[in-house]
Amino acid sequence: MTPEPPGRRRSGPSSYQPGIAPDVWNALGLKAGDVFVDLGCGPGDYALDAAKRVGPHGAVLALDTWKRVLGELHADARRANLTTILPVRADIAASLPVAAQRVDACLLAMVLHMPGRTTHLGLMLDEVRRVLKPGGRLGILEHAGHVQLPEGHPARRLTPEWFTTAAESHGFSRLELMELDGSWLLLLAAATP
Template sequence: MWEYKVPGIPDDMFEREEDIPMTKEEVRVVALSKLRVREGDVFLDVGSGSGSVSVEASLLVGERGKVVSVDSCKKAVELTKRNVERFKLKNVEVVLGESPQVLQYVVQRVGKVDRAFVGGTRKLEGTLKALFDALRSGGRVVVSAVLLETASKAISSMEEAGFANVEVVELIVAKGRKIKEGTMMLSRNPVFLVSGEKP
């Protein structure tokens, strides 16, 4: 379905539901770049929503890699599963569970993980502490945040957990829409990406 070796699957290729969040394509591209995803990695998607990050990560880690997609909302888990099936992916496991508690189950199932994306959790501080333990040395994490307070909490929580090279990037994307007179640029909400690495 997506024949290219780069992330950036158009948003309209995914099945969507209005009340389930989705990480938009430009944000996914930068997040996956900050994660430095490699073929063969074990990738964890916390708060998968529609599963768009899980799908993109699955294609990047390839057949030798594994993606575990976690969400506490049953509806989001079902939507993620449908998008995984839509792209005919075989290396994604979708798990219903609340973070950080579910992360112990994930590590028991697949061992330590190489990369983790946090798209949403009510317990960010506890999740980042659990991810520090779940990651291999050199493993990377990226938190996506739409609220300034969440980005601030991600930075301080990563530093307290022991992550190194903590960095924050603000993405402001505008997409063109054709109107009668020409092309109008429509701004999307700014998104903060906070990344860090386990020493």
């Protein structure tokens, strides 16, 4: 019997894809003892998976504005005895509640195509760079289909190339672009100061 994906039993949409998650973790270099931030975590499926990977000496910060799903994530983490997950209500397009240079890896999984998310992309990238350790990694996971944006948006479509240009102007360098079962993962590294 195939296990039910974590997000199916909770409210809120989940972008978690169990078939590609190991590729995402490998690309981010996520390992035991790391500090990981799931930006726009939704029901927290990536956060739950990451907590198992970073183990008891690591930490997972799961950020979202949706109070109900954060409460459900907290309960799921307790049931699974994953004590290293900290669900926090926060707007990822504002100042992040994380100390500078404390994080090994961050993930934006199926978040940036949502309405209004790219409006404050510069601030978001600056904040992610601030919290990442020098050389820390940011993964942007999005649908492979080109998402059409509203009239007047600076980009007509969200593409890895558009994100690369935006990220490079905020102190990131592109490491890799991976095609993953209908999605793409853009891997970026925070520049060293």
